[in-house]
Every structure is written in structure tokens, then in C-alpha cells.
Amino acid sequence: MQLSEQEIIRREKLGRLRELGINPYPANLFPVTHTSKQVKDTFEEGKKVIVAGRVMSTRIQGKASFASLQDSEGRIQIYVNRDELCTGEDKTLYNEVFKKLVDLGDFIGVEGTLFTTQVGEKSILVTNFSLLSKTLRPLPLPKIDAEGNLHDGFTDPELRYRQRYVDLVVNPQVKEVFVKRTKLFNAMRNFFNAAGYMEVETPILQSIPGGAAARPFITHHNSLDIPLYMRIANELYLKRLIVGGFDGVYEFSKNFRNEGMDRTHNPEFTAMEIYVAYKDYNWMMEFTENLLEHCATAVNGTPEATFGEHKVSFKAPYTRVTMTDAIKKYTGFDISGKSEKEIFEAARSMGIAVDETMGKGKLIDEIFGEKCEGNFIQPTFITDYPKEMSPLCKEHRNNPELTERFELMVCGKEVANAYSELNDPIDQRERFEAQLKLSERGDDEATQFIDYDFLRALEYGMPPTSGLGIGMDRLIMFLTNNASIQEVLFFPQMRPEKKTVEVELTAEEKGIIEILKTNENAMPLNLLKVKADLSGKKWDASMKSLAKHALTKVSIEGEDKIVHYIG
Numbered sequence: 047m048q049l050s051e052q053e054i055i056r057r058e059k060l061g062r063l064r065e066l067g068i069n070p071y072p073a074n075l076f077p078v079t080h081t082s083k084q085v086k087d088t089f090e091e092g093k094k095v096i097v098a099g100r101v102m103s104t105r106i107q108g109k110a111s112f113a114s115l116q117d118s119e120g121r122i123q124i125y126v127n128r129d130e131l132c133t134g135e136d137k138t139l140y141n142e143v144f145k146k147l148v149d150l151g152d153f154i155g156v157e158g159t160l161f162t163t164q165v166g167e168k169s170i171l172v173t174n175f176s177l178l179s180k181t182l183r184p185l186p187l188p189k190i191d192a193e194g195n196l197h198d199g200f201t202d203p204e205l206r207y208r209q210r211y212v213d214l215v216v217n218p219q220v221k222e223v224f225v226k227r228t229k230l231f232n233a234m235r236n237f238f239n240a241a242g243y244m245e246v247e248t249p250i251l252q253s254i255p256g257g258a259a260a261r262p263f264i265t266h267h268n269s270l271d272i273p274l275y276m277r278i279a280n281e282l283y284l285k286r287l288i289v290g291g292f293d294g295v296y297e298f299s300k301n302f303r304n305e306g307m308d309r310t311h312n313p314e315f316t317a318m319e320i321y322v323a324y325k326d327y328n329w330m331m332e333f334t335e336n337l338l339e340h341c342a343t344a345v346n347g348t349p350e351a352t353f354g355e356h357k358v359s360f361k362a363p364y365t366r367v368t369m370t371d372a373i374k375k376y377t378g379f380d381i382s383g384k385s386e387k388e389i390f391e392a393a394r395s396m397g398i399a400v401d402e403t404m405g406k407g408k409l410i411d412e413i414f415g416e417k418c419e420g421n422f423i424q425p426t427f428i429t430d431y432p433k434e435m436s437p438l439c440k441e442h443r444n445n446p447e448l449t450e451r452f453e454l455m456v457c458g459k460e461v462a463n464a465y466s467e468l469n470d471p472i473d474q475r476e477r478f479e480a481q482l483k484l485s486e487r488g489d490d491e492a493t494q495f496i497d498y499d500f501l502r503a504l505e506y507g508m509p510p511t512s513g514l515g516i517g518m519d520r521l522i523m524f525l526t527n528n529a530s531i532q533e534v535l536f537f538p539q540m541r542p543e544k545k546t547v548e549v550e551l552t553a554e555e556k557g558i559i560e561i562l563k564t565n566e567n568a569m570p571l572n573l574l575k576v577k578a579d580l581s582g583k584k585w586d587a588s589m590k591s592l593a594k595h596a597l598t599k600v601s602i603e604g605e606d607k608i609v610h611y612i613g
Contacts, residue, residue, distance in 0.1 A: 095160060096157045100151055109128045111145065125170065155178050262304060280317075285321055294321065368430040
């Protein structure tokens, strides 16, 4: 295993701890009584507390030292005095363990009493401490200079997303995004529960992927010897429950779509869908705007939010605009009564990329997406979609060419989608069959399966129902001012890490490699340092770079550290 010099030193400290009879990974419970926040909120001089956390900074000063501990709620300063910690003759716990064997990033637990320093900082005078977990890799801790400039920040997005565990430790502001994410889910769940609706679970592995137009992930069930699909939506299962007699059901579901990735799309994402019997899309619009005002206030303390350069208000009510009017306003083209061919030609004349596989609904969707949606910054309901765009939606009560559907647009992006649900089983079958024909034409976003069991459920009767779906990841992006979905997912999907990279070496690095090559690719560290004849700064930089790029590794053989060339 390739190790950096610091990693080797930490492993040596690990061995020394064990020699002293200290288990660096103890199994027993550590009886924490307070978090850092609780210490500060309920501070009393002389009060006894037990806290635990990571060592994030130290100031070692002979017989007394200061350190900063970071736990789940912040940081607290500790003061370690040799004679307070080691009341007997044996001072090993301070002189050896705390001063020399504890590193930044280590988890320790401390017992002590509260006091205020001369500069007014609330601190803990440590009377006992325990090592709870020894870290073998150094944290990439940012540094701030006297002018307030940040240096060595852990800011590279790819590293942050791959190593979120490090990101959360060294960039505390990142944690707040995920705290707000949990607040959003809790607020929405409380809103639904207060209305009397029931949270349910539906299958993730499905024999037929339905409820949306998307390309699914496919897997195989060995025992049944059948293909199965990762859920692209949970709509059809939730509506089966309405058929079964529930008046209102909702689910926070993990959905999976085998499509492109960008700043607003991840192949695995979280959606919330809710279905309420005896309601229509007009009722659902009012329900949605009240829900989002409630959620925004719960997350940020106000219905106002900032997203990029925009100030957005989630306070109800929201503007309502029909899709036909939106397209007419921003393109001058009226889609009403137009044939597929006429819409195709209009889209092409607007410079929109279209092809013969696209049906009428897809063409209208492309026009709206390219020319209209970016204009809607404040929350706006786009209503009354053409029937071809909405195979699961009820026909509009006043216009048979349209459906009773709305999408909520915020800052040019769709956040919510809702219908007066189609509950006519014959109409639903015809819509599915029309979608299947589009799929056969080559439209890979059209429905490729007909869920006959869902049709059978509708034939048993489903009451008038309205359904709503909200992209939870996108909503929290708006509420936390994050333009990338990767910032609001703990572990976003990433490309596999590259194992080999082209490295441009400095003259000093090339010299070190040549020395190793002439000595059968290995040499004691001390001898290599002498032969390289570099300044301390250049030596350290060269060795760190060679190790980082997996060109050298260090092993311990007896009392010697051996450097190996492995490039």
C-alpha cells in the first residue's frame, strides 16, 4: 500500500500508543453529557461536562496547551494543563500521549469543568481525556491568513463529491445544506400528516416501468428468471391505493432514470408524490402553493429565497399561465388546433432541433422548453397542457384538446407536476396505445410498456383524484441557493476515478526517480535525501508530488524507511 510520509508517521504513532497499553480504537461506550452547542447554551462556570469530537487545531505550549474539538454541532475550546490532567508523578498522558501522539483529526473524549479564558472564550479545563479513534490520513484543513484569505481550501468539486465525508468535516457550511434538506422533508411530511394523508411505500423493483416517460435501468431476477426495472416513478402504484380505498396517500421515493447527468439531473433522485381523492388540479394548485410557502418558511424562516441573482418568493398565491398563452407570448405561434406537421415546421423555423420520431406532444414540449420556460422566475403555474403531452391526465372539462395539468416553474425550472388524474379506463388504454406507437417510431422517451394490471385496477373504479409530484432535490437547490444538484446530494453519482494520469515532472522529481532507477528502484529514505541534495522545501514538495501521483511509495523495513519507484 502506497503511503505518504505523514501516513507513515501516523502509523508509527499508532504502534507507540499500543506499546503504552492504549487501544486507539476502544469498543466501550464514551458517556458524552453535552455537545459543543449545549456547553455554550447552558454555560456555567465550574460546571462538569463530558464532550467528544475531532481535534481540529492545537496550540502546544510546554506544560499547558489549547485545542479545538469539533462535534456534530460546532466547536469548543479545551485547555489541557499537565498537572491538572496528570495529578500524580506519571505525566505520560500529557507529555507523551496528548502532546506527541494525538494528531489533528483524531477523535478524543474529554472530561472537565467549564471556565472562561482571559479573552472571554468559553472553554473546558480538561481533567481527563481518552483517545477514541486514531486517524491515519491527515485532513486537508483550510488555513486563513492574517488578512482573512483562505489557503489550502478543500474546494475542488470532484474531490468534495467523491469524499463527502472529508467535505463535511472541513467545510462546515456544507453540513447546513443537508440540515435544511432534512427540515424540508420533515416540514412537508408534517403538512401532509396534518391534512390526514397517509405515508406509504411502493416497489422499487418493478416488472413494468411506468408512471413517467423515461429510460429505465434494467436488472435481472435470478430466481424468477425475469427482467426487472428500477422504478422511474411510483404514480401507478399510488393510484392503485386510491382504487383500494385510501383518500390520500404520499411517498418520498427514490427514482432511477438511465439518462444524462448535468447540473440539475442525477440518475438517482428523490421525488415526492401525493394523490388525494375527490380533488382536481385547481384544488391542487392552491394546496401546492400553501405547501411550498410552509416548507420555505420551515427551512429558511421566511418564504423568501435567493437563487443566484434572483430573489424568489414562495408566498402564496402564484401566477397561473396556460401553456398555449405562454408559447404564444414568447414565440408568436398559436398551437391551438395545429397538426403535428404544422407544429413540426414551426419548431424547425424557430431553430429548435427536431426529428421525425417526435410526436405532437414532444414537439410542443421542445418549443416550450427552448423558448418559454426560462422566462418564469417567480413561482408560476403553467396550466392546461395539450393531451399528447400527458398520457395519464384527465381531459380538460372545457377543451378536449387539452388536459387538466399544471407544472410549477421556478427560475426557469420545473419543480412540481400535477394532474386531475385520468380515471376512465377506456381512455387510459387508448392513451397508452398511442404512446406505444410513438415508442415504435423511435421516441425513446415515450411509454414503451402498457401496464395492464393498472388498467384492470381502473376498471374496478377510481374516484376523481388529483396527484402532485415534486422533485425534492431541485426544490432544496432553490431553498439553499445551490445551482448544482451535486451540492444537495450526499453522494452524487460520479464517473469512476481515473487510475492513471499523465504527469509532468519537475527537474527535481525527475532527478529523484533517476537515482531510484540506478539503485534497482528502491533506496533508504535518508540515503535518497542525501543523494538528491535538495533544499528542505524542494525535497518535501518533490516527495509529496511523487507520492500523490503514485510514482513512489514508502515501506518500513526494520528500522529503515525505504522509498520505491513504482511508476
